[in-house]
Amino acid sequence: MSRTAIAMTAAMLAATLLAGCDSDEREVRDWMAEVQRDTKPTVKPLAEPKDFIPYAYGAKGETDPFSPNKLMTELAKADVASADPNKPDLQRTRELLETFPLDTMHMVGTMAKGGASYALVQIDRSLYQVKPGQRIGQNFGVVTRVSDDAVNIREVVQDAAGEWVERMATLELQSKETGK
Incomplete structure (x- = not known):
């Protein structure tokens, strides 16, 4: 083909x-x-709309159950009634070193004076003497021990449930060689 x-x-x-x-x-x-x-x-007919009957709120003069003031009042009552042994004294006057957070403090040395051991703590460019029993830090801290290389601190903080719990913190001696 x-x-x-x-x-x-x-x-x-x-x-x-x-x-x-x-x-x-x-x-x-x-x-x-x-x-x-x-x-x-074929289209099915729509149902008749239901009649709306407004609800009259009768508790206008009552305390709002969601008011923050009511919550604060109840928490204050519970706080006063609480017999928590760890609860700090919130009414006492704070000491100078309680105005600074622990992470701004650096232990730079120790000294002995009158038979007592003191730690030398630097905050910014100022130097402070710290001894056992002294208040320190913003979390109701108390110095429990001063050694040649550390300051042991017992702090009291609130946990998520509002309970006061103890925790331990330490300020360690900062060495000049490492620049810590």
Whole structure:
């Protein structure tokens, strides 16, 4: 078979196929028109809306249960009634070293004076003498022991439940070589 004969056969086959597609498309369009004519949409009617009856709040003069003032009052009552042995004296006057947080303090040495051991604590550019029993830090800390290389401190803090708990902290001697 020559090329022209193959090309002619292919063209006739394509024309036949296209003629068949046209009749299929017409059948589909006729079917869609028939279904559209015969189909009647049905919509369920909506239910009648319910009548709204407003609620009258009768406790206008009462204390708001969500008031922060009520919560603070109840917490204060519970705090006074509490017999927590770790609770610090919140009414006493604070000492000077209680105004600084422990992380701003650096132990730089020790000294003995009158038979008592003192730690030398530096805060910014000032130097302070610290001895056992002295108050220190912002968490109601009390110095429990002064040694040649550390100051031991017992702090009292509130946990998540509001209970007063003890925790231990230490200020260690800062060496000049390491720059700590």
